[in-house]
Amino acid sequence: MGHRCCNKQKIKRGxxxxxxxxxxxxxxxxxxxxxxxxxxxxxxxxxxxxSCRLRWTNYLRPDLKRGSFTVEEEQIIIDIHRILGxxxxxxxKHLPGRTDNEVKNFWNSCIKKKLISQGxxxxxxxxxxSSSHHKRNNLSYQNSNSIFILSSQMPxxxxxxxxxxxxxxxxxxxxxxxxxxxxxxxxNVISNDQLYVSEQxxxxxxxxxxxxxxxxxxxxxxxxxxxxDDFRDSTFEEGIKAQVEKEKEKICDxxxxxxxxxxxxxxxxxxNSCFENSNFDFGLLESVLNSEFISHDLDYMDELAWNF
DNA sequence: AACGCACCCAACCGCATCTCG
DNA sequence: GCGAGATGCGGTTGGGTGCGT
Numbered sequence: 430m431g432h433r434c435c436n437k438q439k440i441k442r443g444x445x446x447x448x449x450x451x452x453x454x455x456x457x458x459x460x461x462x463x464x465x466x467x468x469x470x471x472x473x474x475x476x477x478x479x480s481c482r483l484r485w486t487n488y489l490r491p492d493l494k495r496g497s498f499t500v501e502e503e504q505i506i507i508d509i510h511r512i513l514g515x516x517x518x519x520x521x522k523h524l525p526g527r528t529d530n531e532v533k534n535f536w537n538s539c540i541k542k543k544l545i546s547q548g549x550x551x552x553x554x555x556x557x558x559s560s561s562h563h564k565r566n567n568l569s570y571q572n573s574n575s576i577f578i579l580s581s582q583m584p585x586x587x588x589x590x591x592x593x594x595x596x597x598x599x600x601x602x603x604x605x606x607x608x609x610x611x612x613x614x615x616x617n618v619i620s621n622d623q624l625y626v627s628e629q630x631x632x633x634x635x636x637x638x639x640x641x642x643x644x645x646x647x648x649x650x651x652x653x654x655x656x657x658d659d660f661r662d663s664t665f666e667e668g669i670k671a672q673v674e675k676e677k678e679k680i681c682d683x684x685x686x687x688x689x690x691x692x693x694x695x696x697x698x699x700x701n702s703c704f705e706n707s708n709f710d711f712g713l714l715e716s717v718l719n720s721e722f723i724s725h726d727l728d729y730m731d732e733l734a735w736n737f
Numbered sequence: 738a739a740c741g742c743a744c745c746c747a748a749c750c751g752c753a754t755c756t757c758g
Numbered sequence: 759g760c761g762a763g764a765t766g767c768g769g770t771t772g773g774g775t776g777c778g779t
Contacts, residue, residue, distance in 0.1 A: 443747095483748065484748085
């Protein structure tokens with residue numbers, strides 16, 4: 430067997446020896462890698478180009494971070510995975526010094542099991558136990574370091590209720606929202622494993638203004654909900670959609686790019702910097718989409734994926 | 738000490754997409 | 759537009775290692 434791309438050559442497979450690593454590092458640092466298929470030939474390696482590229486990107490690259498994933502990195506992986514799924518290369522782009530392979534392995538060996546042990550489906554990030562989904566407005570607290578799931582039924586418009594689930598891997602610090610824009614509700618510790626917010630305890634204004642909710646956060650005792658004045662006059666769904674379209678048009682106009690397909694890395698970086706300079710809070714959008722539309726409308730997944 | 742099992746992770750495989758002539 | 763080769767990506771494999779019996 431062997432790679433089809435290099436059937437004619439005598440190809441070594443398996444683990445790389447230190448000598449092979451030396452050859453590859455020496456060649457790449459001196460000459461770069463304009464064409465991976467020619468690298469083994471010029472570097473004096475009996476490997477295929479594909480294997481060389483993998484070895485370099487996953488192990489020999491000087492900018493790679495070594496060691497265990499930090500709690501912050503783990504959180505980032507969980508958050509982005511919730512949005513994008515198994516798009517390891519995209520996730521790895523948000524973790525400097527980490528490779529897609531590393532992220533994938535970390536997910537499969539650690540995070541996946543952790544989520545399952547916490548009663549979460551690692552694919553959907555929803556509760557594995559269906560019974561919990563029938564409780565209205567509840568916050569599950571699985572264990573001391575873990576996942577919190579806030580689920581509730583909210584009025585999307587006059588005709589429809591939307592069932593939502595928002596997951597927190599840790600309890601975030603409450604943001605410093607202005608008092609006029611925030612609502613607070615308490616939840617009770619029912620047991621060590623469950624925290625509930627009963628519907629009765631939810632302030633009326635929270636339900637009435639649900640279409641204006643833009644983010645939530647909580648600590649051990651409270652849930653904080655903020656709303657954005659920009660969304661005051663539109664429904665929640667319309668507001669999000671309009672904001673996304675507006676920002677995309679603005680950015681594309683600025684860059685002279687009407688097509689949302691961004692094909693090369695340079696343009697990708699420019700786009701990212703555009704997002705960073707934009708006033709629009711994509712983090713906020715992300716948190717909203719996580720809670721509201723992740724299983725509701727796949728078009729929004731695409732919208733979000735485009736931002737990454 | 739020997740064995741079996743589970744886990745981790747580097748590397749491979751195959752498919753999709755891109756690039757270039 | 760087409761085809762071949764190059765590259766990128768996600769899923770899978772299998773060797774090394776640690777741990778329990």
